[in-house]
Amino acid sequence: MLIHPDRLFPAEPAARDVARRLYEGIKDLPIISPHGHTDPRWYAENEPFLDPATLFVIPDHYIFRMLYSQGVRLEDLGIPTKDGGAVEKDPRAIWRRFAAHYHLFRGTPTRTWLDHTFATLFGFTERLSADNADAYYNRIDEALRMPEFRPRALFERFRIEAIATTESPLDPLKHHQTIRQSGWGGRVVTAYRPDPVVDPDFDGFRENLERFGEITGCDTSTWSGYLEAHRKRRAFFREYGATSTDHGHPTARTADLSRADAEALFRRVSTGDAGPGDAELFRAQMLTEMAAMSVEDGMVMQIHPGSFRNHNQQIYSRFGRDMGADIPSQTDYVGALKPLLDRFGNERNLSVILFTLDETSYSRELAPLAGHYPILKLGPAWWFFDAPEGMRRFRELTTETAGFYNTVGFNDDTRAYLSIPARHDVARRVDCAYLANLVTTHRLDEDEAHELAYDLAYRLAKEAYKL
Amino acid sequence: MLIHPDRLFPAEPAARDVARRLYEGIKDLPIISPHGHTDPRWYAENEPFLDPATLFVIPDHYIFRMLYSQGVRLEDLGIPTKDGGAVEKDPRAIWRRFAAHYHLFRGTPTRTWLDHTFATLFGFTERLSADNADAYYNRIDEALRMPEFRPRALFERFRIEAIATTESPLDPLKHHQTIRQSGWGGRVVTAYRPDPVVDPDFDGFRENLERFGEITGCDTSTWSGYLEAHRKRRAFFREYGATSTDHGHPTARTADLSRADAEALFRRVSTGDAGPGDAELFRAQMLTEMAAMSVEDGMVMQIHPGSFRNHNQQIYSRFGRDMGADIPSQTDYVGALKPLLDRFGNERNLSVILFTLDETSYSRELAPLAGHYPILKLGPAWWFFDAPEGMRRFRELTTETAGFYNTVGFNDDTRAYLSIPARHDVARRVDCAYLANLVTTHRLDEDEAHELAYDLAYRLAKEAYKL
Amino acid sequence: MLIHPDRLFPAEPAARDVARRLYEGIKDLPIISPHGHTDPRWYAENEPFLDPATLFVIPDHYIFRMLYSQGVRLEDLGIPTKDGGAVEKDPRAIWRRFAAHYHLFRGTPTRTWLDHTFATLFGFTERLSADNADAYYNRIDEALRMPEFRPRALFERFRIEAIATTESPLDPLKHHQTIRQSGWGGRVVTAYRPDPVVDPDFDGFRENLERFGEITGCDTSTWSGYLEAHRKRRAFFREYGATSTDHGHPTARTADLSRADAEALFRRVSTGDAGPGDAELFRAQMLTEMAAMSVEDGMVMQIHPGSFRNHNQQIYSRFGRDMGADIPSQTDYVGALKPLLDRFGNERNLSVILFTLDETSYSRELAPLAGHYPILKLGPAWWFFDAPEGMRRFRELTTETAGFYNTVGFNDDTRAYLSIPARHDVARRVDCAYLANLVTTHRLDEDEAHELAYDLAYRLAKEAYKL
Missing domain, CATH: 3.20.20.140 (Metal-dependent hydrolases)
Known part of the structure; x- marks a missing residue:
């Protein structure tokens, strides 16, 4: 649960x-x-949200600051640079990096908010991890294309x-x-x-x-x-x-x-x-x-x-x-x-x-x-x-x-x-x-x-x- | 209780x-x-205390500051001005105003002290409120005239x-x-x-x-x-x-x-x-x-x-x-x-x-x-x-x-x-x-x-x- | 215990x-x-520790500051002065003074650490006090001469x-x-x-x-x-x-x-x-x-x-x-x-x-x-x-x-x-x-x-x- x-x-x-x-x-x-x-x-505009990484990771400084503090480069999380230098463009790769570091949020409110969102909006019952990163990605990505999202x-x-x-x-x-x-x-x-x-x-x-x-x-x-x-x-x-x-x-x-x-x-x-x-x-x-x-x-x-x-x-x-x-x-x-x-x-x-x-x-x-x-x-x-x-x-x-x-x-x-x-x-x-x-x-x-x-x-x- | x-x-x-x-x-x-x-x-001098408002409200800055913070004028609580300008003189009216705002003290020590005093000295068993303000006033006022007070x-x-x-x-x-x-x-x-x-x-x-x-x-x-x-x-x-x-x-x-x-x-x-x-x-x-x-x-x-x-x-x-x-x-x-x-x-x-x-x-x-x-x-x-x-x-x-x-x-x-x-x-x-x-x-x-x-x-x- | x-x-x-x-x-x-x-x-050098007072009291500023704050002179605890002035030399006397003030450490970590040490290293089951100061001293002093200490x-x-x-x-x-x-x-x-x-x-x-x-x-x-x-x-x-x-x-x-x-x-x-x-x-x-x-x-x-x-x-x-x-x-x-x-x-x-x-x-x-x-x-x-x-x-x-x-x-x-x-x-x-x-x-x-x-x-x- x-x-x-x-x-x-x-x-x-x-x-x-x-x-x-x-x-x-x-x-x-x-x-x-x-x-x-x-x-x-x-x-x-009521447009759909693009994908899990663009929705959850790239805009949320609560999330990427924590990964950055533990040695993950912001470029690898798709954070755009001011001069347009190359950054990760693959949302699934970004999501996997995030999932692999999910333990960093233990004891933080970010973890509480995310689990609540994952459970109540997307029906997840298992904690996010490197192992289930793709399953998470797929289900969220699919949901975001539905009108109720x-x-x-x-x-x-x-x-x-x-x-x-x-x-x-x-x-x-x-x-x-x-x-x-x-x-x-x-x-x-x-x-x-x-x-x-x-x-x-x-x-x-x-x-x-x-x-x-x-x-x-x-x-x-x-x-x-x-x-x-x-x-x-x-x-x-x-x-x-x-x-x-x-x-x-x-x-x-x-x-x-x-x-x-x-x-x-x-x-x-x-x-x-x-x-x-x-x-x-x-x-x-x-x-x-x-x-x-x-x-x-x-x-x-x-x-x-x-x-x-x-x-x-x-x-x-x-x-x-x-x-x-x-x-x-x-x-x-x-x-x-x-x-x-x-x-x-x-x-x-x-x-x-x-x-x-x-x-x-x-x-x-x-x-x-x-x-x-x-x-x-x-x-x-x-x-x-x-x-x-x-x-x-x-x-x-x-x-x-x-x-x-x-x-x-x-x-x-x-x-x-x-x-x-x-x-x-x-x-x-x-x-x-x-x-x-x-x-x-x-x-x-x-x-x-x-x-x-x-x-x-x-x-x-x-x-x-x-x- | x-x-x-x-x-x-x-x-x-x-x-x-x-x-x-x-x-x-x-x-x-x-x-x-x-x-x-x-x-x-x-x-x-061992003189009796005057009345409930003069005893509890007018001299107690813990009480009137809280009421003031919520929009009650100090004049309406009988606080004397330096220039002797008109303030409320009716102790019962002051007491009623205080009682009507008693909920403001929820979670504060003032509430704890007052309830303790009301219960142990005057025998009250019901929380002070606008509804029982007069009953409170009467009982306290009467008690204050007794030698044991x-x-x-x-x-x-x-x-x-x-x-x-x-x-x-x-x-x-x-x-x-x-x-x-x-x-x-x-x-x-x-x-x-x-x-x-x-x-x-x-x-x-x-x-x-x-x-x-x-x-x-x-x-x-x-x-x-x-x-x-x-x-x-x-x-x-x-x-x-x-x-x-x-x-x-x-x-x-x-x-x-x-x-x-x-x-x-x-x-x-x-x-x-x-x-x-x-x-x-x-x-x-x-x-x-x-x-x-x-x-x-x-x-x-x-x-x-x-x-x-x-x-x-x-x-x-x-x-x-x-x-x-x-x-x-x-x-x-x-x-x-x-x-x-x-x-x-x-x-x-x-x-x-x-x-x-x-x-x-x-x-x-x-x-x-x-x-x-x-x-x-x-x-x-x-x-x-x-x-x-x-x-x-x-x-x-x-x-x-x-x-x-x-x-x-x-x-x-x-x-x-x-x-x-x-x-x-x-x-x-x-x-x-x-x-x-x-x-x-x-x-x-x-x-x-x-x-x-x-x-x-x-x-x-x-x-x-x-x- | x-x-x-x-x-x-x-x-x-x-x-x-x-x-x-x-x-x-x-x-x-x-x-x-x-x-x-x-x-x-x-x-x-792996030399034995000298005695209970020299081991526990004289070098530990957590201990002697607390006694000092309650009026015990540092000289009476054997703390050496810079000019070599006279201080207490008898380790047992120092230990007794410490034991007599052991209640001062109630609620402090010093007490927790000491009790843990007394119990696990020396087998004490009774709280240190003026009454058992000598018994404590003797048992510790004896232990310190053993190779396992x-x-x-x-x-x-x-x-x-x-x-x-x-x-x-x-x-x-x-x-x-x-x-x-x-x-x-x-x-x-x-x-x-x-x-x-x-x-x-x-x-x-x-x-x-x-x-x-x-x-x-x-x-x-x-x-x-x-x-x-x-x-x-x-x-x-x-x-x-x-x-x-x-x-x-x-x-x-x-x-x-x-x-x-x-x-x-x-x-x-x-x-x-x-x-x-x-x-x-x-x-x-x-x-x-x-x-x-x-x-x-x-x-x-x-x-x-x-x-x-x-x-x-x-x-x-x-x-x-x-x-x-x-x-x-x-x-x-x-x-x-x-x-x-x-x-x-x-x-x-x-x-x-x-x-x-x-x-x-x-x-x-x-x-x-x-x-x-x-x-x-x-x-x-x-x-x-x-x-x-x-x-x-x-x-x-x-x-x-x-x-x-x-x-x-x-x-x-x-x-x-x-x-x-x-x-x-x-x-x-x-x-x-x-x-x-x-x-x-x-x-x-x-x-x-x-x-x-x-x-x-x-x-x-x-x-x-x-x-």
């Missing part, structure tokens, strides 16, 4: 029984996926009530337009991720500003025109369902400069005249500006700070971004957020969802902040920590200070479409296990645990993201 | 049985409360053997005088918390220095007079039972300046001529000076560093201090304490109890320091971490390096008088659960666990604080 | 059963001890397949020569720890450089001669079995200077002309130089950063190094290692094993780095964290991101020879317990757990260290 019905529940029988009862009540709830990186083209059919099978993708302000949202015009009923919304026009260190920042002006018809060479461009583009995104913005800065730093200082800073970063610290200060100021706009237009802000992107210089030069070489670093929130909080911390029409890759901040900073400021909520365990132990630590380190109701349920944050049900299932099971432990140690009544299980699996995400 | 007899014990039956046996042996031990913030006026009667009912309050050197200790003169047998002692005359950033620091001089008859405009004032005032506090001092600095930094440098620094901070860093350096120097005095007079030093006080500027301006907006921040000990340790780390007549709001320091810094320096001991899990998971982490992260005997048992650190038995009960249960796990995994013999349960519940606090 | 057959296994019966089965399969595997500090003289006999009894000691480049390795020439079959290898000639802050650094030149016949007054000396000395160490180097720097900082800058820096630190930051920069540069040599000669690099050595100034002055006063401090890896990784991170013939004393880096930095870079692997829980809870945290915080196969099994890192079987046994039990929990919560199949138990107990260490 590839997946066990009691997986991730406590081993102790009394707690396991409670977990089973809680899970039974929520396992079939629809999926709210308020933050993620699936490709809207899938839903727009097209993106929209899967969307319905997954019981997705709403899913958000993430786009840059420079994106024309044409896939979202196609979805709308298609008459298909799936709810796919966009989210506003302005990093390319907000982060002076972003590749092509100055050209991006220019294009931003063209797209919006605003004079993005001036501070006021630039801000106006954001306002217009946020409104355009809202036409395509956007209820949130997202900000992936290296730090959580915010600033609240005078108008004159902000204008001067914008002039420097937009004309290539930036001094040391200007890029960081501009990003910081823009978080506060985005908050100001959210107070006006009601969009929920998400802050995803603290990733040192593209840490491996050679891999970045050869393969580009998102190659599994983004490494978390220490992240301060208490000092960093103060300028934004001083201005907007007590607003009633603002919601800021904080994420972290520095787990030390859970109990020391994030839970105390969210347990006080009305605008702050905590996003779920993110990225490397979106895994059973990571989720358990998140609850153990935040609940006693911030409670459950300053958190926002789960989001899968994934570009791996087929893993979405597995990821939500893991989150639901881990939360049921956590609640079961509270019940069995008499810290919570079981009727409350049922209500909480529902809230954590469904209601909180829906409400926090206004979906 | 509002509280279960096995609450907080391990779910696994064998470990639960051990925990029950350990707890049985120590549950009725007297309470030693060596550090806290109850109001000595209560014991001095007056402070001294509760003191005896709670089996408090000794309790420390915390006072500023500027406090005349008149309530403590009244207690002494009253002939009542309850042991209430003060503790010396010199922040208002030691921290140049404290509101009214320079006026405080002046008053400090008047009260002590010392010339607090000179360094030597200022130090002499401390010596005299510490002696005065000892007359009212003080065995400890307490220091709530933003950091744990210490310094050991030459006399000339210290004098010059004092001159700058006391005349308003301080440069950047001077306030921090002065606080640092004063920790070392306080240690020097403790070597002479035997008072135990407590250091409670690392809270960013009054983080919410708007709330501070409108409502003042202690409004639930104090946020922990990163705290270094290894470098910060070195000047003090270089001078006094190997003394035989000095005891310094370290607390932290930065749990990362438990295993990295505090346990290794306490497991070596004779003067250092570790205070219990503090503030946000005074909760079952926080306490478990404290033991798991410190015991393997520092052992049990470099810790000092529990202190409740509370201003919520009625919660004292609940807090000590949680600590006793969590320690019994921790010990039971050691016994059940054969890391400790059960006879040792019984001895340790007694030590952690009673003996260590009594001895560490010389009570 | 002093040690229980189920010690350290989960209390929950189903998980305990799995743990028992896993442990049964690996408990008798030979010991690979790839990193440690035992004295090669023991294996060379000589170092080589114990080596065989412990089933040590290979053990590494750690030597400075200035060490003539004569004990290793003696071992080789003796015809004894025990595999004892050295490891290259160049701190004394790499760290400008090391006592006698400039004299060390001179001796380094004499020993190697290289001109260590020049940068190129100095590097050549390292190359020659590494080759010499390899003749005595060395497969690894080890680096105990205050931080993990690396640098990759131009040749000219490196030369100038070497000139400054080697002539006593170093400016602030030069020592740190030189250590940083030397990590990268050592990596370059490892690419050539295949030696595995170990980095053990983050200890603030000799924190207690008075103890250091009176007793010297390694007196239990080394305190961990915050350690950054993400920025610190980047220069080395930029140059060598993607090499195929380089292996760098990272250790930490800052557990916050496990999930935030070390697991993500090791889960990507081919050259990086994670060493086991180190020093203060080489204990059941520390090991559990290591697995829980690293496995979900780095998997098991980017770790290197266990190493005991000890100078306490008799504790070696106990330490490996603890590691094996804790890993079996961790795996059993994964199996019982259906995150791992039991056949995989058996394979992993073998890998973690034996194979990974052997392969990672090329032993």
Whole structure:
């Protein structure tokens, strides 16, 4: 049996029984996926996925980083190079390499997600290995050509009530337009991720500003025109369902400069005249500006700070971004957020969802902040920590200070479409296990645990993201 | 049933049985409360508490910060503003608001403490909710008018053997005088918390220095007079039972300046001529000076560093201090304490109890320091971490390096008088659960666990604080 | 019974059963001890150990630091002072003092190791205490005079397949020569720890450089001669079995200077002309130089950063190094290692094993780095964290991101020879317990757990260290 019905529940029988009862009540709830990186083209064009390697291995940096760490070359996994140099083209060869290294994922969430997908979508009962690699390949490859494996059919099978993708302000949202015009009923919304026009260190920042002006018809060479461009583009995104913005800065730093200082800073970063610290200060100021706009237009802000992107210089030069070489670093929130909080911390029409890759901040900073400021909520365990132990630590380190109701349920944050049900299932099971432990140690009544299980699996995400 | 007899014990039956046996042996031990913030006026005047809202909600920042984080205005909870602006005056309306939001405390220690108090003091068996808010209010309100709910009667009912309050050197200790003169047998002692005359950033620091001089008859405009004032005032506090001092600095930094440098620094901070860093350096120097005095007079030093006080500027301006907006921040000990340790780390007549709001320091810094320096001991899990998971982490992260005997048992650190038995009960249960796990995994013999349960519940606090 | 057959296994019966089965399969595997500090003289000369106090107490800073922290003077434990001042000379008196304080070790790994040693080597069944101190002393003292308690006999009894000691480049390795020439079959290898000639802050650094030149016949007054000396000395160490180097720097900082800058820096630190930051920069540069040599000669690099050595100034002055006063401090890896990784991170013939004393880096930095870079692997829980809870945290915080196969099994890192079987046994039990929990919560199949138990107990260490 590839997946066990009691997986991730406590081993102790009394707690396991409670977990089973809680899970039974929520396992079939629809999926709210308020933050993620699936490709809207899938839903727009509804074309079949190509083959097992192209679906599972080549786009998934969780998978290929692990193989790379154990000596497998990225070229041998079909990862395209920037200069178009030769890489493996045979999907079956790639799949075999992946299968031969499947033991590397023991104890990782990748393994849990894959097994869940293999079992529930393709009916496998035997663990993937070098021996059965071809059998796996053949069955998946065949399935992908069937209509029920097209993106929209899967969307319905997954019981997705709403899913958000993430786009840059420079994106024309044409896939979202196609979805709308298609008459298909799936709810796919966009989210506003302005990093390319907000982060002076972003590749092509100055050209991006220019294009931003063209797209919006605003004079993005001036501070006021630039801000106006954001306002217009946020409104355009809202036409395509956007209820949130997202900000992936290296730090959580915010600033609240005078108008004159902000204008001067914008002039420097937009004309290539930036001094040391200007890029960081501009990003910081823009978080506060985005908050100001959210107070006006009601969009929920998400802050995803603290990733040192593209840490491996050679891999970045050869393969580009998102190659599994983004490494978390220490992240301060208490000092960093103060300028934004001083201005907007007590607003009633603002919601800021904080994420972290520095787990030390859970109990020391994030839970105390969210347990006080009305605008702050905590996003779920993110990225490397979106895994059973990571989720358990998140609850153990935040609940006693911030409670459950300053958190926002789960989001899968994934570009791996087929893993979405597995990821939500893991989150639901881990939360049921956590609640079961509270019940069995008499810290919570079981009727409350049922209500909480529902809230954590469904209601909180829906409400926090206004979906 | 509002509280279960096995609450907080391990779910696994064998470990639960051990925990029950350990707890049985120590549950009725007297309470030693060596550090806290109850109001000595209560014991001095022994007046009845006013009403449920004034007793439970208005003074408790654990409670109102959580409601505030979820959109309830502080004014609607009766929290007085600095300018005397209108706030809710009806205690029943406040209580109803609190009851309607009681679910927010699920999974928090506040809930555990309140349920324990509601069940053991007022006989409730049903969880507080909007539906039974009035029934709760009526029963509590009635009880508070009965003689057995007056402070001294509760003191005896709670089996408090000794309790420390915390006072500023500027406090005349008149309530403590009244207690002494009253002939009542309850042991209430003060503790010396010199922040208002030691921290140049404290509101009214320079006026405080002046008053400090008047009260002590010392010339607090000179360094030597200022130090002499401390010596005299510490002696005065000892007359009212003080065995400890307490220091709530933003950091744990210490310094050991030459006399000339210290004098010059004092001159700058006391005349308003301080440069950047001077306030921090002065606080640092004063920790070392306080240690020097403790070597002479035997008072135990407590250091409670690392809270960013009054983080919410708007709330501070409108409502003042202690409004639930104090946020922990990163705290270094290894470098910060070195000047003090270089001078006094190997003394035989000095005891310094370290607390932290930065749990990362438990295993990295505090346990290794306490497991070596004779003067250092570790205070219990503090503030946000005074909760079952926080306490478990404290033991798991410190015991393997520092052992049990470099810790000092529990202190409740509370201003919520009625919660004292609940807090000590949680600590006793969590320690019994921790010990039971050691016994059940054969890391400790059960006879040792019984001895340790007694030590952690009673003996260590009594001895560490010389009570 | 002093040690229980189920010690350290989960209390929950189903998980305990799995743990028992896993442990049964690996408990008798030979010991690979790839990193440690035992004295090669023991294996060379094979003389009996002197007496219980000289064997267990006087050389073990885990033991005497704990007694010191509770007020026992180091002099009274026979710790020699630098100036030869009077200390306790009677081993029985020392042993009695130790026995009388044995309760201090409750809950610590020292206790676990000692009980294991007392039970398995000397047949004790009763816990050490003041009462049986003499009986313990007598039986151990007697045993030490028997041939089966000589170092080589114990080596065989412990089933040590290979053990590494750690030597400075200035060490003539004569004990290793003696071992080789003796015809004894025990595999004892050295490891290259160049701190004394790499760290400008090391006592006698400039004299060390001179001796380094004499020993190697290289001109260590020049940068190129100095590097050549390292190359020659590494080759010499390899003749005595060395497969690894080890680096105990205050931080993990690396640098990759131009040749000219490196030369100038070497000139400054080697002539006593170093400016602030030069020592740190030189250590940083030397990590990268050592990596370059490892690419050539295949030696595995170990980095053990983050200890603030000799924190207690008075103890250091009176007793010297390694007196239990080394305190961990915050350690950054993400920025610190980047220069080395930029140059060598993607090499195929380089292996760098990272250790930490800052557990916050496990999930935030070390697991993500090791889960990507081919050259990086994670060493086991180190020093203060080489204990059941520390090991559990290591697995829980690293496995979900780095998997098991980017770790290197266990190493005991000890100078306490008799504790070696106990330490490996603890590691094996804790890993079996961790795996059993994964199996019982259906995150791992039991056949995989058996394979992993073998890998973690034996194979990974052997392969990672090329032993």
